[in-house]
Amino acid sequence: MIETILVATDGSDHADKALDLAGLLAAQLGAKVVLVHVMSPGPVPESLRRMAEVEHLAERAPAGYEQPLASTVRGGDPRHAEYENFRVHEAIGNQLLDVAERGLRKKGVKSISRRLEDGEPAEAILDAAAGAGVDMIVLGSRGLGSLKKLLVGSVSSKVCQLARCTCVSVK
Ligand code: ATP
Numbered sequence: 001m002i003e004t005i006l007v008a009t010d011g012s013d014h015a016d017k018a019l020d021l022a023g024l025l026a027a028q029l030g031a032k033v034v035l036v037h038v039m040s041p042g043p044v045p046e047s048l049r050r051m052a053e054v055e056h057l058a059e060r061a062p063a064g065y066e067q068p069l070a071s072t073v074r075g076g077d078p079r080h081a082e083y084e085n086f087r088v089h090e091a092i093g094n095q096l097l098d099v100a101e102r103g104l105r106k107k108g109v110k111s112i113s114r115r116l117e118d119g120e121p122a123e124a125i126l127d128a129a130a131g132a133g134v135d136m137i138v139l140g141s142r143g144l145g146s147l148k149k150l151l152v153g154s155v156s157s158k159v160c161q162l163a164r165c166t167c168v169s170v171k
């Protein structure tokens, strides 16, 4: 019996396909969905940074971090830049989860819980799966990585190898 399905998204086209399949299955089976995004550490890519500026994230930073995002990330105080990087990753992660959750609700999924994690993506996905006691993991076979020579990405392959439940890697 499949009662809970974990679906992992990094915002890629393959992750969208995984969301489609997970949504379809969950709606049909009346299963709960655990939606997971793992924030990647390090500097925010330029494209995401621009998106964050458009969203005026800096305006929402707490007291003590009032400098505009653009000036802090681009050559400003590194402590602020690091903090802003985290804030940008967090905001982007929440946005990804918002979009994914809306899509799942549209498909008729009733029970959705969201997890925004950080750390090594495969480990974080496996921990979330074990913690929630899910019966199935659905993810894309590929993601945002640029190494297109391999047919299956490292997160997909590690999660499916180590998962204790059924794992579906969507092509
Ligand atoms: P690699 O990262 O090894 O260069 P890739 O990016 O092409 O390769 P994966 O990272 O394995 O491929 O991505 C496969 C799937 O794993 C994605 O479609 C998504 O479902 C899931 N995934 C990958 N990274 C994350 C993440 N940070 N958070 C949530 N899910 C992720």
Ligand code: MG
Pocket: 010, 143, 144, 145, 153, 155
């Ligand atoms: Mg990847």
